[in-house]
Amino acid sequence: MALEHALLVSLSERPASGLDLTRRFDRSIGFFWSATHQQIYRVLARMETDGWVRSEVVAQTGRPDKKVYAVAPAGAEELARWLAEPAPAESFRSEVAVRLRGASYGDRRAVLAQVEALLADHRTRLGHYEHLAERDFPEPDRLSGHDLDVYLVLRGGIRLEQFWVGWLTEYRDTHARAHEGAPA
Amino acid sequence: MALEHALLVSLSERPASGLDLTRRFDRSIGFFWSATHQQIYRVLARMETDGWVRSEVVAQTGRPDKKVYAVAPAGAEELARWLAEPAPAESFRSEVAVRLRGASYGDRRAVLAQVEALLADHRTRLGHYEHLAERDFPEPDRLSGHDLDVYLVLRGGIRLEQFWVGWLTEYRDTHARAHEGAPA
């Protein structure tokens, strides 16, 4: 399981409350991981009883108090242990791929409309990530250590969006060509 | 939920038993979906009580009997309905990405060794998929309908492996360059 470890990485970068972490997961780390606030709260509570993190209630002006979590020594040890552990092979799950493969058992035009919508979505996201890279990392050659890791994960997000745009475009164009003069 | 629909697609291509489906999911469809036999058996049972599939016990020589499932009319309807439904945005989850981002909180050399192992693995898989494409689809321009869909999903598998090889190579090479003369 990796949510614990994703939280440890994020808290190592900077202490945060449950909701802060939820918002972070909607952004940078969120390229490759996501979690709802409920799940994050539950896992944080478990991590605290396990001694991986420590919390401190912080009063705010004009807002409810928040519980700010920070990595405890046992959590740092666990993170280091996990990082050294061999990475198991990942299985990618895509509902879209199932739809593309099954398109001939339903309304192909409806599936192609979905492809078009997804393409627009992934193109937007790709542009957004490229903008982030230019804004936050104007000179990537000078990076090292953790900053370089953050940049390279952003590069992964960009490459993943390029994968989607490339594949969906190939799907759409190849079907368009195949149906010229022979509709199906 | 998509396992039901993935099974409907696979059974639309050809009727099969639970274990047959498990083996198929380790192959072609398995680029983008995977499931254990236990889960497949359970879902098949539920689909049968819902009337989406029908089963028939087939005796075999030298082997136990098997229960061969085929799509029932209600299942075909459900598949068509699901295919026309708008595709929700997918969230990609990668433990590897968490490790890459967190590498500076542990032993970076251990993480780079994992990257090396993953690279070898993805390169092997890429070669395997490319071989499949050449062997089974020597003339992709002539394909249409479901055959074209099968080919294009294989293309997606190839593109996904290319994504991994490209990203992991960039991670490794960029860190190698950053550490020339300045180890960390």
Added chain:
DNA sequence: ACCACCTGTGCAACTCGTTGCATAGGGTGC
């Protein structure tokens, strides 16, 4: 005869993750 192994189906218990709801303090609009 016995054991080890293979195919094929299945149950039970557990963890991970999602969905819907609850609660509590504070700010804003009318």
Added chain:
DNA sequence: GCACCCTATGCAACGAGTTGCACAGGTGGT
């Protein structure tokens, strides 16, 4: 003063997915 929204934390119930085990029939080795 009241309704409504925002931040922040949390519970309860459910569904999806994994892990470990059980059982049955058949084959092959010793």
